[in-house]
Amino acid sequence: MTLLILREPAQARSFSFIRDAEIEDTIRRFGAPLFAIAGLEPSAVRVYLVNDPSLNAFVAGGQKIFINTGLLIASDNANQVIGVIAHETGHITGGHLARAQDALRDASAQSIMAFVLGAAAAVAGQAGAGQAIIAGGSQFAQRSYLKYSRVQESSADQAALSMLEQTRQSARGMLKFFDKLGDQEALLTSSQDPYVRTHPLTRDRIDTIRAHVARSANSNVAERPEFVERHSRMRAKLIAFLSSPITTFRHYPASDNSLTSRYARSIAQHKKRQTDKALALIEGLLTDHPMDPYFHELQGQILLESGNAEAAVAPYERAVALRPNEVLLRIGLGQAQVSVENDRHLLAAVENMSRAVHLARDDPSAWRWLGMAHGRLGNIGLAALATAERYMLTGKFRDAAGQAARAGRALAKGTPGWLRAQDLIRASEQAAKRRKNQ
Numbered sequence: 001m002t003l004l005i006l007r008e009p010a011q012a013r014s015f016s017f018i019r020d021a022e023i024e025d026t027i028r029r030f031g032a033p034l035f036a037i038a039g040l041e042p043s044a045v046r047v048y049l050v051n052d053p054s055l056n057a058f059v060a061g062g063q064k065i066f067i068n069t070g071l072l073i074a075s076d077n078a079n080q081v082i083g084v085i086a087h088e089t090g091h092i093t094g095g096h097l098a099r100a101q102d103a104l105r106d107a108s109a110q111s112i113m114a115f116v117l118g119a120a121a122a123v124a125g126q127a128g129a130g131q132a133i134i135a136g137g138s139q140f141a142q143r144s145y146l147k148y149s150r151v152q153e154s155s156a157d158q159a160a161l162s163m164l165e166q167t168r169q170s171a172r173g174m175l176k177f178f179d180k181l182g183d184q185e186a187l188l189t190s191s192q193d194p195y196v197r198t199h200p201l202t203r204d205r206i207d208t209i210r211a212h213v214a215r216s217a218n219s220n221v222a223e224r225p226e227f228v229e230r231h232s233r234m235r236a237k238l239i240a241f242l243s244s245p246i247t248t249f250r251h252y253p254a255s256d257n258s259l260t261s262r263y264a265r266s267i268a269q270h271k272k273r274q275t276d277k278a279l280a281l282i283e284g285l286l287t288d289h290p291m292d293p294y295f296h297e298l299q300g301q302i303l304l305e306s307g308n309a310e311a312a313v314a315p316y317e318r319a320v321a322l323r324p325n326e327v328l329l330r331i332g333l334g335q336a337q338v339s340v341e342n343d344r345h346l347l348a349a350v351e352n353m354s355r356a357v358h359l360a361r362d363d364p365s366a367w368r369w370l371g372m373a374h375g376r377l378g379n380i381g382l383a384a385l386a387t388a389e390r391y392m393l394t395g396k397f398r399d400a401a402g403q404a405a406r407a408g409r410a411l412a413k414g415t416p417g418w419l420r421a422q423d424l425i426r427a428s429e430q431a432a433k434r435r436k437n438q
Contacts, residue, residue, distance in 0.1 A: 078231035083174025090159030240267035334369035381410030
């Protein structure tokens, strides 16, 4: 995982979104059975990781679930995270997002929409296997966008319990998590985690979940071994990237030779610029697990961020070979390929990033590295076209129109690229007018 925090003006520092191939895949695997049972297309539900130490999760902007890193780190096991995802999915299926329109009529509508929509552009900065960048919005948005009623909370609970039951998973994690939150109800509002403020707890709600646990045949079902390992790796990765190396070493001392401990310490050593120690740890993991794409990814990241882009290409290539449809791995490879000083990887970079934009046309970073590869090769029209796509996705409509016009002048009239440039000119100009009239 690459955690690259791009500093923006002070008013836009309230939120950062984290993108990471492994963690996103973990959350997808946790949520997919629940989404399917709920009648939702799993690929249509987007989960966003918010870089915030407090405990919170909420839904907004359609089928979008936002989960704070603080909640993931504080969770004791995968079952607790799955319980939270089930509850938030219950809000989606219950139609509780209808209240969003009321929220948007409040004075903070702009900051709320900046937060919700900003997630789509959260990867607009430098790309790696993952990114965290500052998006627009304010603290108010996360705290107040949706304040569910007790009736809605109970409805979401019932939906979650049904989903867990149908997927033969225990609700103990959900109960344990809500018990943790229940301890906060006596605190002053300013000291409470946002989840308590936006999801009002009642003793009846907790008692209902406890009664379900007491009678469910699935309450003692063990977690899937795969989920146990993935949760352990996710926590280790988040702690190592988001905390100081000292904190990481306290959680994962050298005396602990487990996979997760070595994984976390490799990241911590990299953060300390102890590249040799970081690489030794990750190479040891690769000896034990040569087919793990995320260990290859981290090896590539360490090499790339240590200034050795040439050496970083090979491990990123292995990661992509193992997970060819994982767009974030392809973006990491693209960054390494384009960052090599000579031109030997540029044709491969164009091929790789063309595949990436095919997999995820709404990912600005994919367009960025595709544009840079074309630019290095002297393909001015195609470079401008890719840059126009990126600007369009990130809301820079005037810049998008300018780059699209440049592409139109450079590309042969009537070709697919030229036609797309004309579409972008019209779309960006219309979007700019709509923004001006708001």
